[in-house]
Amino acid sequence: MDTFEESYAKDAIRSLLLDGAETLNRSGLTYLGLPGGRALDIIKLDGILKNVICVDDKESVLDEARRAISNLRLKQRKFVPGRLWEYLRDKYPNEELVADIAFLDFLGGGIVEQDPFAQEIAGLRSYFAKHARQKNRAFVLAWTYMPHDKGPSVYTNTLKKIVASEDIQLLQGAKGVQLRSLAIRLLLRQSLREHDMDVKLFHHALYKRVMNTIIIIYSKGRDHNLNHVLESPDSLLTEPCCVYAEGQPVPKLVPVLELSKLDKSHA
Amino acid sequence: MTDQFKKKAVQFTLRDIGSEIIDQLSSDIYSGPKQIMRELVKNAYDAYLAVDPDELEDEKVEREIVISRERNPKGIGRILIADSGIGLTVDELKAFVQISLCKKQEELINATGFRGLGSWSTIGAGSKIIVTSNKKNHSSEAQLVIDVREIYSIMGPAATLEDILNNSKCISFGERTSTGLSQGTTVEVVCDGPPESVNGHELNRLYDYTDPDSDLRSIIVESCAIPFSSEGGAYKVIHDICREAEYVLTHISLDGDPLERGLPDDLPEPTVHSITVGGQVVAKAWVTTSSKYSGEVRTIDEDRHLLGGKGLQLKKLNVPIGPKNIYSNGVVRATLPNWYVGEIHILADDIRPDASGQDLRAGTARETFIAALQTFYKQLEQQGERKSDIISTERKFRQAIGAAERLQRGGLSAADRIQAEGQIATAVQLIEEASKRTKPETKLEEKKRAAAKDPKVEPIRKQARKILKEAKLLDKYSSSKKRTITEKRTVASAASKDKQKVQVMSFNEIQARLGRAVPRLAQIGLTSDEIEQVLEIISDLILGDR
Numbered sequence: 001m002d003t004f005e006e007s008y009a010k011d012a013i014r015s016l017l018l019d020g021a022e023t024l025n026r027s028g029l030t031y032l033g034l035p036g037g038r039a040l041d042i043i044k045l046d047g048i049l050k051n052v053i054c055v056d057d058k059e060s061v062l063d064e065a066r067r068a069i070s071n072l073r074l075k076q077r078k079f080v081p082g083r084l085w086e087y088l089r090d091k092y093p094n095e096e097l098v099a100d101i102a103f104l105d106f107l108g109g110g111i112v113e114q115d116p117f118a119q120e121i122a123g124l125r126s127y128f129a130k131h132a133r134q135k136n137r138a139f140v141l142a143w144t145y146m147p148h149d150k151g152p153s154v155y156t157n158t159l160k161k162i163v164a165s166e167d168i169q170l171l172q173g174a175k176g177v178q179l180r181s182l183a184i185r186l187l188l189r190q191s192l193r194e195h196d197m198d199v200k201l202f203h204h205a206l207y208k209r210v211m212n213t214i215i216i217i218y219s220k221g222r223d224h225n226l227n228h229v230l231e232s233p234d235s236l237l238t239e240p241c242c243v244y245a246e247g248q249p250v251p252k253l254v255p256v257l258e259l260s261k262l263d264k265s266h267a
Numbered sequence: 268m269t270d271q272f273k274k275k276a277v278q279f280t281l282r283d284i285g286s287e288i289i290d291q292l293s294s295d296i297y298s299g300p301k302q303i304m305r306e307l308v309k310n311a312y313d314a315y316l317a318v319d320p321d322e323l324e325d326e327k328v329e330r331e332i333v334i335s336r337e338r339n340p341k342g343i344g345r346i347l348i349a350d351s352g353i354g355l356t357v358d359e360l361k362a363f364v365q366i367s368l369c370k371k372q373e374e375l376i377n378a379t380g381f382r383g384l385g386s387w388s389t390i391g392a393g394s395k396i397i398v399t400s401n402k403k404n405h406s407s408e409a410q411l412v413i414d415v416r417e418i419y420s421i422m423g424p425a426a427t428l429e430d431i432l433n434n435s436k437c438i439s440f441g442e443r444t445s446t447g448l449s450q451g452t453t454v455e456v457v458c459d460g461p462p463e464s465v466n467g468h469e470l471n472r473l474y475d476y477t478d479p480d481s482d483l484r485s486i487i488v489e490s491c492a493i494p495f496s497s498e499g500g501a502y503k504v505i506h507d508i509c510r511e512a513e514y515v516l517t518h519i520s521l522d523g524d525p526l527e528r529g530l531p532d533d534l535p536e537p538t539v540h541s542i543t544v545g546g547q548v549v550a551k552a553w554v555t556t557s558s559k560y561s562g563e564v565r566t567i568d569e570d571r572h573l574l575g576g577k578g579l580q581l582k583k584l585n586v587p588i589g590p591k592n593i594y595s596n597g598v599v600r601a602t603l604p605n606w607y608v609g610e611i612h613i614l615a616d617d618i619r620p621d622a623s624g625q626d627l628r629a630g631t632a633r634e635t636f637i638a639a640l641q642t643f644y645k646q647l648e649q650q651g652e653r654k655s656d657i658i659s660t661e662r663k664f665r666q667a668i669g670a671a672e673r674l675q676r677g678g679l680s681a682a683d684r685i686q687a688e689g690q691i692a693t694a695v696q697l698i699e700e701a702s703k704r705t706k707p708e709t710k711l712e713e714k715k716r717a718a719a720k721d722p723k724v725e726p727i728r729k730q731a732r733k734i735l736k737e738a739k740l741l742d743k744y745s746s747s748k749k750r751t752i753t754e755k756r757t758v759a760s761a762a763s764k765d766k767q768k769v770q771v772m773s774f775n776e777i778q779a780r781l782g783r784a785v786p787r788l789a790q791i792g793l794t795s796d797e798i799e800q801v802l803e804i805i806s807d808l809i810l811g812d813r
Contacts, residue, residue, distance in 0.1 A: 012779030019786060038446050050523065067399045070349035070453040071333045075523030079337065202786050227790065240795045242785050249777040250806035253785070253799040 009207040009244065013144065013215075014044040020140045020202045020215050021048055021101050023227040028075075032092075032099030033142075034084055037064030041103055042072065051076040051097050055084045088123035093130055098139075102127065105144040121162065124191055131220070132195035138219035138226045140202070145184060145212050155183035163190050170237070170257075177206055178259035181241060184214060185256065189233040195220055198230030201239040205251075206259070280429065300473055301490035303392045304483075305586065305624055307348045307454055308332055308491040312517050314352025314452055318403070328450075330517040334487065336477050344458040344477025346392075351451035354402035357409040357440050363398060364413070364438055390415055392473045393456035400452040401445050410441040419465040484521055488528075489575045490624070492585035493519060496527035501536045501555075505610070508539065508551045512612035514585035528573040531566035533557060534608065540646075542611065544639050549618060552643065554579070554609035556654070563605045577605045579647075581640075583613045588620045588627065598641045599648040606651050611640065656718035660697060664724070664731040667694030671738045688744075691735065695744040698732050781805060 021029060028050035035041045035054050042052055042065075052074055054065050062079040069077065076097065080087055084104060092099075131139055156171055156179075163186050174182055181204065192199050199218040206212050216236070217228055240253040311332040315323070323330065328351050338344045355362075364387070390396065396413040418437045421430060431437050458474035476483040487493070494509070494516050495502045509516070519526045530537075537553040557564050564577045578591030592604035613619075617632040627633040670687035673679060679687060700712070701719035719728060735741040772780075781802065788798045 008773070008775040008779045012782050015779070015783050016786065019783060023790070038448075040446065040448065043448055066337070066345065066347065067397070067453045067455055068449075070335060070347040070455070071331075071351050071449065071451055073331065073333055073520045073523055073525075074335070077335055077337065079339070203782070205782060240799075242782055244778050244782060247774060248806075249774040249781070249809050250802050251778055251782045251785070252802065253795050255795075 009205075009211055010040070011044075012244075013142070013205060013211075013213050014041055016203045016205070016215055017041065017101065017103060017140065017142050018045055018048070020142075020217055021045060023202075023217065024100060024138055024140065024223075025225040025227060026100075029100035030097045031101045031103070032097075033101075033103035034105050035065050035069075035103075036105075037061045037068065039065040039068040041105070042069050045101065046072050049074060049101075051078075053078045053080060053095065053097060053099065055080045055082060055087045057081065057083050083119075085119040085123035088127045089119060090126075093126055098130065098134055101140045101142070103142045103144075105142070121158065121187070124187065125194075128191040128195055128197075131218075132197065134220070136219065136221040136223050138217055138223035138228075138230070140215065140217050141188075142213060142215040143184065143188075145180065152179050155179060159183055159186055162187075174259075176259075177212060178256065181206070181212060181214075181256050181259055182237075184212075185236045188214070188216060189236045192218055192233035192236075197233065198222075199233050199236060200228045200230050201236055202228075204239065204241045204256070205244060206241050206254075207244045300392075300476055300483075300486050302624060303389045303473060304486050305490040306388045307392075307456075308334075308487065308519065309586065310454070311348055311350035311352065311452070312492060312515075314350040314354070315517060316515065317353035330515065332517060332519045334483075334519065334521045336479060336483065336522065338477050338479065342460060344474050346456045346458075346473055346477055346483075347453055348456075349451060349453040351449065354405065354450045354452055355398075355400040355409060356402050356405060356407075357411075357442050359402070360398060360400060360409050360411045360440060363411055364432065389456070390418070391468070391470050392458075394459040394470050395457040397455040397457065398452065399455070401450045403450040406445055406447075407442045408445040410443075412439045412441070413437070414439075415470045416459070416465060419468040419470055422466060422468060479522060484526065484573075485569075485575070487519065487521060487526060488573045490587060491519065492517065492582075493526050493528050493573060494585070496529050501530060501534075504537050504539055505553050508553055508610075508612050509585055511551060512582070512584060512614055514612075526573060529571060530555065530574075530608065531564070531568070531572060533559065533566050534564065537609065540643060542636075542639050542643050544615075544635050547615075549615040549636055549639065550611050550613045552579070552609055552611040554607050554647065556607045556651075562655075563602065564608050567608070574608060577608050579604050579607055579609045579611060579644075581611045581613070583618070583620055585612070586620070586624070588613075589625045592644075593626075594637045594640055595644045599644045603648050603651050604644065607647060611643070652714075653717065656714055657721050657723055660715075660718040660721070660724050661727050663690070663693050663697060664727045666690040667731050668734050671734050671740055674740070675738060691740050692744045694731050695735060695741055698728060698735075698741070699745065701728060777809070 027048060029045075029048050030051040030053065031042055031045060031049050032053040032055070033041060034056055035052075036056075037060075039054070042049065042054075049072070052069065054062060054077070056062050056065070056079075059081050062081060066077070066079055078097075080091065082091075127141075152175055156168070159171065160168055167186055170182055170186070171179060185201075185204075188199075197218050197220045199216050202215040202217050204212075204214045217226070217230070219226065219230060222230075237256065240255045241259055242251050243254050243259075244251045315330045318328075322328075331351065333349045334346065335349075336344070336346045390413065394414075394416045396411075396415065398411040398413075400409045402409070414437055417434075418431055421434065421437065456473055456477075458471040458477055460471060461474050462469055462471045464470075475481055476486065492514060495505050498506055506516070534555045535558050537555040540552045540554060541548045542550040542552065557566070567574055567577055569576070575587070576591060579595075580591050581588045581593050595604050613636075615632070615636070617630075618636045619628045620626070621628045627636065667690050670690040673683070673687050674691070697715065697719045700716045703716065707713035707716055718724060732741065735744075785798055785802075788801060789795075793801065
């Protein structure tokens, strides 16, 4: 399959990311993420961006990205070699820019560490801690993850350490995409709660049971420019998933707790 | 009878050209950062000329050259010059390394990069030059990599041009599937460290300017075609001249900031002057100068105005040629051109910059043009002197009014009294000069009279006359009894093409589009259940009657 035709799903996510970012109702935004060599996310968001921070552990990918966005009029372009979670944990706190749009896009799965979630959680905490200092300013966070990880225990074992036991019960019996979707939402909810932030689940897309992308808009204190009413982090557990099934022209909204039915029907 | 020479075929190949020819192109002609940046920006400018302006408008592609730079913690610096112009295929990229074969000048009207030296002219800029290009409506993306360090390490008396051109370590081409999302070309100058000499040849010449804190902006302003910011007001005459000079407005940005020039607010609207040779207009100039001061323009804020200082800049297609006030030395007073801010745009085709961009190409056209330009400088000098005379005359009348008041108040010291009387006598003399009807006898007299009679001076002259007369000082210092009294576009239209396309959407695309609608439906207040119902209705509509 041609590299650039596979991506209706990815392009739709980029469009949703743009839609989400536009609801912030402010200009000169900063993007942070792993845009890949073609930097399609950034190209899609051109027009609302002022600065970009591109992170990738392959310098050759950064070189490509640099060229791909060379014709965009941006104020600052930063190309940081390294892994995104490490960047979030170690360098992002001292970064002068604050990412209005962060796109944690891990092709092939983000959570594959030997010490599951250690880096990821530290990275997320560092990210949210920095953003919590920006009062009354909403941000967009998109996170794409794929179930190419080391299995459900990666999620459950880690979550046991950081969320309340009644929440862990939600994961009981869950597996496949449901477990992962719930786990990621629990993780995000936890971080948002820690910083007393409100949130809107802008979109949670599940493509062909493989690509899972969650886009949230959140802020600490009310952002009067924002086109959304934000709710408590608990709303993350009630908002449905938008399931894009193969061969179906119309996506379906499925409550996150019913996602397991998809696994069964697929099985 | 001696033997006649018989013709013998001798063929030349690239092996007969020494590799050091490259150094002649890159070092001797284009040594400095200004020359390198000019070449790179010119190429980007030319990339837009090949695109139908209607297409650019239809697709909302702005003519813009985006320059960005970066220095990473390892000390590797980069400058990227990107355009969204026509783009190049691999075959067309080959022109970057061909020498004097580029057909740009014949193919593109008013292309600026007409010397056909391609990337060789800028080769010493970095240690590597990477050109990546997406041609419009072309399925592949092309790349050319020139490894300058490798080339320089091979170059020498023993190496031929072929040894370089056909060595894939020195020059390599690549191709891959295009995303189809953008078109245009990016030239990336990579400097792997500070300037250094490899095998006697200098590379990384732009290294210092890869530091975002370095002043690359001045280099660009002084060497590239930077447009003025606005079409209207005082700038209209400037834009009109630029258009007449066939410059197509192309924006340039550096590190996200647009580079746009402007004039200090206190300068009046520029005046337009034609420079002619044999009755034909070969150049047009716009000139403005401070209306308050007689000397140099003092109010330029280089950060805001990006004028590259005061003075007059010669230009071809809006690209500066040489330093300001070129060819004025010895013709007019050295400081005089700095009394003005302005540009001289060459309109004639046969008057062109030379390869260095610092001078005009040799020939009779150059000589006759320079003579005409020097006549223009002299005219400006006369104007400048006249303005100076006017301002000085106004000052003398003001001084006389003050002196008359001081004399009337009394109590002046002898020295002050002499000074005041001198000021009054000078003013009275000027009042008399203005009223004379006879022909001036000397040049000085002519100048004085012209200044005193100038309409700008008239109000203060009349005021001074009145005050001096009332104080009976006019008669006292008068040398004559004669008294007389004297007195004073934007066309833009583009037809958009109606393109009717029959679109066939795949399920995937419909699905993606509908997915995008979900947050919007939520935003207008629909609950998840309601959105799901809407999606079901759509699903029925699409699939129901299949």
